[in-house]
Amino acid sequence: MGDNPALVEAAQAGSVIPVYILDDVNAAEWAMGGASRWWLHHSLSALNQSLQGRLLLLKGDALTLLPALARQVNASQVVWNRCYEPWRVQRDKQLKEILQQQGTPARSFNGSLLWEPWQVLKEDQTPYKVFTPYFRRGCIKAAAPALPLPVPSRLDCMDIEAMSAMNLLPLTGEAGINALDLLPHIAWDGGLQQRWQIGEQAAKQRLARFLDNGIRGYKEGRNFPARENVSGLSPHLHFGEISPRQIWHEALSAGLSGGFENDLDCFQSELGWREFSYALLYHNPSLPRRAIQSRFEHFPWLKRPPALRAWQGGETGIPLVDAGMRELWQTGYMHNRVRMVVGSFLVKNLLTHWHDGEDWFWDCLVDADLASNSASWQWIAGCGADAAPYFRVFNAVTQSEKFDEEGEYLRRYLPELAKLPNKYIHAPFLAPDHVLRAAGVSLDSNYPRPVVDLKLSREQALAAFKSLTPGLDS
Numbered sequence: 001m002g003d004n005p006a007l008v009e010a011a012q013a014g015s016v017i018p019v020y021i022l023d024d025v026n027a028a029e030w031a032m033g034g035a036s037r038w039w040l041h042h043s044l045s046a047l048n049q050s051l052q053g054r055l056l057l058l059k060g061d062a063l064t065l066l067p068a069l070a071r072q073v074n075a076s077q078v079v080w081n082r083c084y085e086p087w088r089v090q091r092d093k094q095l096k097e098i099l100q101q102q103g104t105p106a107r108s109f110n111g112s113l114l115w116e117p118w119q120v121l122k123e124d125q126t127p128y129k130v131f132t133p134y135f136r137r138g139c140i141k142a143a144a145p146a147l148p149l150p151v152p153s154r155l156d157c158m159d160i161e162a163m164s165a166m167n168l169l170p171l172t173g174e175a176g177i178n179a180l181d182l183l184p185h186i187a188w189d190g191g192l193q194q195r196w197q198i199g200e201q202a203a204k205q206r207l208a209r210f211l212d213n214g215i216r217g218y219k220e221g222r223n224f225p226a227r228e229n230v231s232g233l234s235p236h237l238h239f240g241e242i243s244p245r246q247i248w249h250e251a252l253s254a255g256l257s258g259g260f261e262n263d264l265d266c267f268q269s270e271l272g273w274r275e276f277s278y279a280l281l282y283h284n285p286s287l288p289r290r291a292i293q294s295r296f297e298h299f300p301w302l303k304r305p306p307a308l309r310a311w312q313g314g315e316t317g318i319p320l321v322d323a324g325m326r327e328l329w330q331t332g333y334m335h336n337r338v339r340m341v342v343g344s345f346l347v348k349n350l351l352t353h354w355h356d357g358e359d360w361f362w363d364c365l366v367d368a369d370l371a372s373n374s375a376s377w378q379w380i381a382g383c384g385a386d387a388a389p390y391f392r393v394f395n396a397v398t399q400s401e402k403f404d405e406e407g408e409y410l411r412r413y414l415p416e417l418a419k420l421p422n423k424y425i426h427a428p429f430l431a432p433d434h435v436l437r438a439a440g441v442s443l444d445s446n447y448p449r450p451v452v453d454l455k456l457s458r459e460q461a462l463a464a465f466k467s468l469t470p471g472l473d474s
């Protein structure tokens with residue numbers, strides 16, 4: 001409830017009805033995936049507790065539900081914090097019109113970005129396409145992020161019983177949250193429950209822990225998946241349990257007093273990548289489905305269902321890829337370095353369309369976010385703005401040797417390889433038979449052989465890319 005400008009506005013105006021609408025109707029293709037729904041259930045539960053059971057839950061088309069509610073309670077105004085997914089921008093614009101036509105003033109606020117996408121433009125008033133000038137010149141130099149707002153000192157929530165009397169069919173409190181039917185029907189969420197504490201308090205604690213321990217050494221440490229140097233704040237940010245302004249300013253004061261300015265600068269620039277992703281999505285509403293570099297629309301992607309299934313299940317035979325995909329499946333999260341490696345493997349070594357990776361992440365990530373997910377997949381596929389060039393193919397084995405030298409991350413998610421010596425754990429398919437036998441590894445039996453040859457598939461990827469841009473010299 002901290003740094004929530006819409007709530008501050010509503011609390012000042014009088015009695016409030018806090019309402020959440022699960023709107024799969026307007027979300028259509030981009031309705032939340034399974035892991036996000038799991039998070040949302042617990043996040044709403046925590047919010048409802050903070051509101052002493054007064055949260056109202058609705059499910060369906062916000063364009064009809066919200067105006068009807070406003071009419072029934074004779075609301076003096078409707079306020080919300082802005083979202084930036086293209087379907088929400090379009091819907092909320094319509095919503096404002098409908099509400100205003102029926103005589104209910106409606107206003108939206110910025111509760112989730114440091115800089116509004118339409119305010120950060122180049123001198124010629126067009127959007128930035130390159131991150132560094134966007135962030136350094138367009139954002140930081142132009143305006144410091146605003147200070148976060150405090151939790152309203154007084155919040156007078158309207159009596160739910162009174163609303164029942166109005167025939168609103170209110171879905172309130174825990175029963176209402178359960179009625180949204182967000183939890184899985186078969187229990188695949190054990191690993192997620194173990195990994196995450198959800199809600200505003202948990203987000204604050206996670207930030208405090210990160211500022212006490214993780215941020216020191218972040219610049220280098222953030223590359224190593226077994227280290228505790230990343231914040232793990234992405235799902236809390238996505239669901240609005242903590243705001244980027246709160247994180248920015250708390251990190252700033254910790255960094256200035258702690259003497260780790262370089263780590264702080266790097267951390268803030270990662271928050272900047274989040275902002276850049278939102279700006280890209282805002283200015284390119286087709287970002288989730290259409291490559292920014294249009295020549296990639298003709299890329300000769302392959303359809304390889306068995307290889308895609310092996311990638312999804314963490315069964316490719318390339319340990320770092322498999323560990324990452326299993327981390328994702330078990331915990332709903334994957335370390336950023338590993339996201340880049342598994343992404344590169346899918347689109348380059350397997351020549352599979354980035355949409356397939358984007359869709360799987362959408363379903364499995366607890367931090368699935370339309371802006372960051374589509375911008376990052378375009379980055380990894382080399383077809384986005386300021387993207388990694390297509391011809392730069394991550395070698396998953398070299399990356400593993402460099403960033404998980406001791407195999408700690410690999411052993412965490414691939415217990416069947418745990419007894420392999422460090423020399424071979426990054427590429428068991430290169431290990432001599434007696435080493436495999438001694439470690440209890442049997443290729444094709446308890447761990448697969450690689451689904452592709454890394455060197456050969458890299459050359460095929462480069463050839464495919466050259467077919468797209470004749471004469472390109474890699």
Ligand SMILES: Cc1cc2nc3c(=O)[nH]c(=O)nc-3n(C[C@H](O)[C@H](O)[C@H](O)COP(=O)(O)OP(=O)(O)OC[C@H]3O[C@@H](n4cnc5c(N)ncnc54)[C@H](O)[C@@H]3O)c2cc1C
Pocket residue numbers: 222229230231232233234235237238270271272273274275277334335336339340343361365367368369370372373374376377380
């Ligand atoms: C293929 C691919 C898909 C991705 N999909 C998502 C997604 O759906 N949702 C999502 O939030 N992030 C996504 N990312 C970005 C990044 O991997 C995560 O934000 C990061 O791993 C979250 O972990 P953290 O909170 O510990 O990050 P930290 O290192 O602690 O960073 C702090 C915050 O900065 C932001 N951030 C960091 N790196 C990036 C980045 N590269 N792009 C955008 N924002 C960033 C996040 O909000 C993060 O919480 C994706 C990256 C790749 C390569």
